[in-house]
Amino acid sequence: MDSVQVYLDKGVDLIFLYGPSLLLAIVVLIIGLFIIKKVMKITSKIMDKRNVDVSLRGFLLSLFSITLKVLLFISVAGMVGIETTSFIAIIGAAGLAVGLALQGTLANFAGGVLILLFKPYKVGDLIEAQGTLGVVKEIQIFVTILLTPENKTVIIPNGAISNGNITNYTTEGLIRVDMSFGISYDSDIKTARKVLMAVMQNHSDVLKEPAPFVGVAELGDNSINLAVRAYSAPANYWAVYFDVYEHGKEALDKAGISIPFPQMDVHFDKDAK
Numbered sequence: 001m002d003s004v005q006v007y008l009d010k011g012v013d014l015i016f017l018y019g020p021s022l023l024l025a026i027v028v029l030i031i032g033l034f035i036i037k038k039v040m041k042i043t044s045k046i047m048d049k050r051n052v053d054v055s056l057r058g059f060l061l062s063l064f065s066i067t068l069k070v071l072l073f074i075s076v077a078g079m080v081g082i083e084t085t086s087f088i089a090i091i092g093a094a095g096l097a098v099g100l101a102l103q104g105t106l107a108n109f110a111g112g113v114l115i116l117l118f119k120p121y122k123v124g125d126l127i128e129a130q131g132t133l134g135v136v137k138e139i140q141i142f143v144t145i146l147l148t149p150e151n152k153t154v155i156i157p158n159g160a161i162s163n164g165n166i167t168n169y170t171t172e173g174l175i176r177v178d179m180s181f182g183i184s185y186d187s188d189i190k191t192a193r194k195v196l197m198a199v200m201q202n203h204s205d206v207l208k209e210p211a212p213f214v215g216v217a218e219l220g221d222n223s224i225n226l227a228v229r230a231y232s233a234p235a236n237y238w239a240v241y242f243d244v245y246e247h248g249k250e251a252l253d254k255a256g257i258s259i260p261f262p263q264m265d266v267h268f269d270k271d272a273k
Contacts, residue, residue, distance in 0.1 A: 025079040032072040040065055050117060060113070108142040111158030115139060125170040126234040129161045149238055170234045174207060177230045177240045181248060182223030187257040189216060189224065195251045196228055199244055205236040206244075223260045 044061060116139065121127045125136045127146070132154045134146030144161055146154045169175045183192045193214040200212035210231050217227035228248070232240045252259060 025076045036068045107159035108157045111162035112141040128167040175234045179228040181226045184258045184260045207231040
């Protein structure tokens with residue numbers, strides 16, 4: 001009986017010693033889980049408003065939730081007297097090792113998150129990045145996939161693309177098509193300008209506003225070079241580019257305006273021996 005009473009006394013002492021801390025830890029755990037749940041709902045709504053990719057949204061919410069819960073459990077464990085210093089050190093060392101091993105992958109992941117959050121481009125945009133021009137076919141967590149005008153698929157790591165210059169030709173909803181025509185010095189500039197303007201105005205993919213433009217860009221060695229500018233939707237860029245060159249050449253020929261080619265005059269000295 002004495003031994004039972006001793007154990008009971010020790011039990012009572014432990015309850016008084018650790019009971020308040022344990023009770024407080026349980027309350028903190030319940031309140032913490034409730035707060036985390038609310039925070040996750042708010043975060044989800046923010047992602048909805050920013051149109052974050054669905055697959056990325058689920059991954060980020062899961063990662064964020066797990067991180068908050070781990071921090072909460074570590075805090076609760078410390079409240080009840082469990083030594084957490086070594087536990088945190090182990091987690092930190094493991095995280096450092098994984099980070100060093102996957103630093104390239106993590107950089108690409110971070111770049112993908114930034115791209116999906118701030119949207120410098122989206123699927124379907126015509127962009128130029130890392131020396132590649134193409135239409136964005138897909139934005140994944142680690143890479144962006146472009147389809148070039150040559151119908152080549154180019155895969156660019158998000159880490160590199162997010163840290164470099166990005167030229168988005170689609171943001172404004174239109175793109176300028178720059179072309180150049182050379183006409184002979186004997187040709188009438190006003191007639192050539194009128195002919196090329198008509199070619200662009202009659203093309204279904206050339207926008208009326210901003211209006212097309214033709215002007216003298218350079219007096220070259222063999223020709224007067226005309227700058228020809230037309231605006232179109234980004235998707236119609238190459239159709240306008242190739243058609244205006246082809247139809248422009250045909251229209252200039254019909255108007256009797258020649259497009260010269262480089263020539264060289266060779267003179268012979270009769271007195272030379």
